[in-house]
Amino acid sequence: MNSDHHVILRVVSKMLLPVIMMFGFYTQFHGDFGPGGGFQAGIIIAVGVILYALVFGVPAAMRAVPPVFTRSLAAIGVIIFAGVGYWALLQGGNYLEYQALFQEPPGEHHGQHVGILVIEFGVLCGVAGAMLTIFYAFAGRVAEIRDEDW
Amino acid sequence: MTGVLEGDIGMALVNILLLVVLFVVAIAIARLRSLFAIVLLSGIYSLVSATWYVVVDAVDVAFTEAAVGAGMSTVVLLGAMLLTSRTAKPDKKFARLGPLLVVVATGVMLIYATVDLPALGDPNSPVNTGVGLQQMQINWADTGIPNVVTSVLGSYRGFDTLGETTVVFLAGLAVALLLGFGERSLAESIRREDKLPVRGKPSTQPGAKQEDAS
Numbered sequence: 001m002n003s004d005h006h007v008i009l010r011v012v013s014k015m016l017l018p019v020i021m022m023f024g025f026y027t028q029f030h031g032d033f034g035p036g037g038g039f040q041a042g043i044i045i046a047v048g049v050i051l052y053a054l055v056f057g058v059p060a061a062m063r064a065v066p067p068v069f070t071r072s073l074a075a076i077g078v079i080i081f082a083g084v085g086y087w088a089l090l091q092g093g094n095y096l097e098y099q100a101l102f103q104e105p106p107g108e109h110h111g112q113h114v115g116i117l118v119i120e121f122g123v124l125c126g127v128a129g130a131m132l133t134i135f136y137a138f139a140g141r142v143a144e145i146r147d148e149d150w
Numbered sequence: 151m152t153g154v155l156e157g158d159i160g161m162a163l164v165n166i167l168l169l170v171v172l173f174v175v176a177i178a179i180a181r182l183r184s185l186f187a188i189v190l191l192s193g194i195y196s197l198v199s200a201t202w203y204v205v206v207d208a209v210d211v212a213f214t215e216a217a218v219g220a221g222m223s224t225v226v227l228l229g230a231m232l233l234t235s236r237t238a239k240p241d242k243k244f245a246r247l248g249p250l251l252v253v254v255a256t257g258v259m260l261i262y263a264t265v266d267l268p269a270l271g272d273p274n275s276p277v278n279t280g281v282g283l284q285q286m287q288i289n290w291a292d293t294g295i296p297n298v299v300t301s302v303l304g305s306y307r308g309f310d311t312l313g314e315t316t317v318v319f320l321a322g323l324a325v326a327l328l329l330g331f332g333e334r335s336l337a338e339s340i341r342r343e344d345k346l347p348v349r350g351k352p353s354t355q356p357g358a359k360q361e362d363a364s
Contacts, residue, residue, distance in 0.1 A: 109294030130322030138229030140332020
């Protein structure tokens with residue numbers, strides 16, 4: 001007799017996880033055209049990892065996405081965002097002036113598209129990393145959650 | 151108020167229904183003592199308010215509310231709740247009077263303020279005629295991005311968004327500095343796994359069988 005009474009939860013969440021991640025990236029790259037953007041996408045991706053941690057245990061999630069990686073990811077996200085500003089500075093524009101990224105005249109929008117895409121990626125990394133760091137900080141203090149505690 | 155009565159009666163009913171659900175959930179949160187139920191109800195509160203934001207056409211806000219309010223903050227509150235006790239302390243009768251007075255006074259002031267608010271979607275309201283209208287007109291020529299919310303967040307207000315990202319990063323950093331990085335549980339599980347074969351338990355899937363081990 002199998003004593004694992006969370007088996008339905010495990011199977012269903014295993015099937016849902018790729019969909020959640022895919023939806024996160026859809027939110028990220030569709031932000032130019034509809035609702036969404038880096039902030040929401042970062043949260044959705046972080047929540048996907050958190051769902052994994054809730055169902056399979058925090059140590060399993062920490063092996064898949066190590067805490068070292070999440071806290072570096074948060075810092076790297078901010079660096080990416082700020083780096084776009086310095087890229088514009090190096091091209092002779094103002095800080096975060098996307099029009100200056102490829103030194104375009106006012107009518108062209110290539111720099112705007114690339115700039116917003118890159119900073120949204122920075123926001124995604126920063127938010128997902130920071131949220132996972134916060135979750136690990138809270139959840140990592142409780143070594144084990146017994147079923148009676150609920 | 152006149153806008154609700156003149157407009158679509160079905161939309162008004164949906165609005166009223168959602169706001170009543172919000173009200174009931176808020177009352178339930180205020181009356182409950184079990185922290186677990188309160189955390190879950192606050193998640194429901196966020197989800198219902200996200201639905202209501204969709205009804206009033208604030209899709210981006212609804213998206214954020216559903217992701218942050220219902221998803222993330224519920225999980226963080228659950229994690230925080232596990233570190234403390236499961237029920238709130240019962241408070242004294244007289245200690246409730248002060249907060250009640252503050253809440254009633256704030257409520258009366260807010261209701262008084264709604265009298266001067268323009269109707270929902272009024273094209274002549276200051277929000278829709280000033281900077282908002284100008285931004286809608288120049289956005290396509292300036293940035294070539296269809297979603298005005300994204301272009302305002304990323305391009306016009308790039309500094310703000312950089313500041314927000316930094317704030318999120320600093321929040322994560324502050325929590326990690328206060329509570330630690332949470333690697334203790336990982337180290338503990340690795341140590342326990344070394345012991346598992348000694349107890350004669352064949353663990354084929356160490357990750358999946360963790361919870362049943364204790």
